[in-house]
Amino acid sequence: MSTPLRLALVQMNIEAGNPEANFAKMLSRLEEAAALAPKPDLIVLPEMWNTGYALTEIKSLADPDGARTKEVISEFCRKHEVNVLAGSIAQSRGGTVTNTVHVFDRTGAEISEYSKIHLFQLMNEHLHLESGDRPGSFDLEGLPAAVMICYDIRFPELARKLALEGAKILFVPAEWPHPRLHHWRTLLQARAIENQMYVVSCNTVGESGGTNFFGHSMVIDPWGEVLAEAGEEEAILSAEVDLGLVDEVRGRIPVFADRRPAIYDN
Numbered sequence: 001m002s003t004p005l006r007l008a009l010v011q012m013n014i015e016a017g018n019p020e021a022n023f024a025k026m027l028s029r030l031e032e033a034a035a036l037a038p039k040p041d042l043i044v045l046p047e048m049w050n051t052g053y054a055l056t057e058i059k060s061l062a063d064p065d066g067a068r069t070k071e072v073i074s075e076f077c078r079k080h081e082v083n084v085l086a087g088s089i090a091q092s093r094g095g096t097v098t099n100t101v102h103v104f105d106r107t108g109a110e111i112s113e114y115s116k117i118h119l120f121q122l123m124n125e126h127l128h129l130e131s132g133d134r135p136g137s138f139d140l141e142g143l144p145a146a147v148m149i150c151y152d153i154r155f156p157e158l159a160r161k162l163a164l165e166g167a168k169i170l171f172v173p174a175e176w177p178h179p180r181l182h183h184w185r186t187l188l189q190a191r192a193i194e195n196q197m198y199v200v201s202c203n204t205v206g207e208s209g210g211t212n213f214f215g216h217s218m219v220i221d222p223w224g225e226v227l228a229e230a231g232e233e234e235a236i237l238s239a240e241v242d243l244g245l246v247d248e249v250r251g252r253i254p255v256f257a258d259r260r261p262a263i264y265d266n
């Protein structure tokens, strides 16, 4: 067994179009999470926590270059000596807005930035946001990790690419609503089982513009077993994972060794 990683997932209600309220809530939830005993190694936030899906006003609401997010969360990480995967934010740069995750280590240094590759047309993302074009692998204190955002989980090719790049744990900040709870649970478990890795998803809750976000943030192990799952209210979900289990599962069922990419990769 390797060193366990303690996780805390902030499942929160986001006020669409109100970054001030969302920053205040996010910071107080981060404080709560950091005060848990035992203290988490990594705190995870949900998708678009600064603005929600206020897409028609997104250009004026988005965080320019992510500067405010970086300053506030980096300072928090330094103060509490904790890593934070800062969900995603609406971030503006040169007239475009992206749906972007920043990851910070315990010293407050930014260690990764990933912008959502697949924009969700059903919620009009493609009309207001620019998509990213670089997969989100990163190193978390020596642990091979990766991030995808919400709708991205419908694309198994991306998760497989991240696994092939070495990821043993996949983080999924999300803002995923009813009525697709069945899709959410099934897709997350499928990504964990087929790639034999941990999947850690942090969703939002609450109603916004007639859409109901259902929570059910989850921590799933490389066998596809659900280690922890939140309900439909605000919560801080905690769990402990051991990435040594990934090697064990990959050894028991050698999916990666048995692949035949010459036949089906294109």
Ligand SMILES: NC(=O)CCC(=O)C(=O)O
Residues within 6 Å of the ligand: 047, 120, 123, 149, 150, 151, 152, 154, 174, 175, 176, 177, 180, 183
């Ligand atoms: N924010 C999103 O990407 C939502 C994705 C979603 O709801 C889906 O069904 O896919």
